[in-house]
Amino acid sequence: MKKFLPGLVCGFGAAVFITVPGIKNYGFGCCLIIPLASILSLFLYKRTDNSVLKIEAVTAVGFGFVTGIIAAFFASFFDVLITFITRSNEFVTSLPYVESLFKSITSNPFIDYMFKIYKIMSAEITSTGFSAGYTLWVLAGNIIFFSIFGILGGLMGMLFVNKKT
């Protein structure tokens, strides 16, 4: 468990950078936050490990994956927390825009079904501040994509750390 402490720290940091509004608006590689966190976690691991051996690809992938997963959990948690406090989010505010686009279309069962789900989620968020469907959807999306970005970052980190070693 102690081995993955750098992943935990960097994953948490990445989640903060992703969630806090304004930080990622500087226009520099908002998509690079997770890979950079993975690289940093490998550097920290190497610092604490004191080993002279090079980091293996499997270890680097593992670190990247853990960093990505931790970032996904915390980013989802912060998102849900902010939604709970404000009782609104981007999804709720963008729904009327999408709905207005659909007014002119002849509806089909699929579109109707999707809108029914969206409206239920939106209503839950505005009334109670929490929607289980929204939480699951955000969590699943974050876990899939952040873990991939984390693994890529881990591989890049291995390259830099081993070069230094």
Add this chain to the structure above:
Amino acid sequence: MISSIEISRPHAGHDKIQDQIDEERRFIFKIRIFRASIFFLILLWCAGFSILSLLPENKTLLVFYPVLKKIYSGVCHQDHKKTIFIGRYFLVCSRCSGIYLGALLSAFILMFVSVNKKTIYIKSGIISAAPMLCDVIFYNAGFYKYSIPAAFFTGAIFGSAVIILILSLIENNFFYNSKGLN
């Protein structure tokens, strides 16, 4: 007995060479499949953020707008002022679009490039990031206004170099190493 050995030796050698050729072919096929898979994954990712712009008339796709927008919000700020507009806004900013489309182009070219063990040049990765970093620094310092083409092309340079670096890393560590060619 001697003659039988003399006769069988060329056949045994030929079989061994043939086996090596077959093994090499299988290995190259594995690498090609891997590169094609990576290309299709990046294509899928790029389609996700651009399909609503490229097919604005498709209303069934439009129903996924909130889902896609939320997914890509984790990896991009999605500021409309910094986003490419083709029919509709892309779901990621122009710099991110450049990174992903550059990676897609590189991955496509790499599918047809001969398979060799590659030497990884970290410097090339750092150099490719330099134009993007300069653009970010100069823009944030107020030297010039945000330019969508500049952000897109500097991002594309970085993306195309980074995917080569990543593919090299994966192939060298998981394909060549398992084959004993380290």
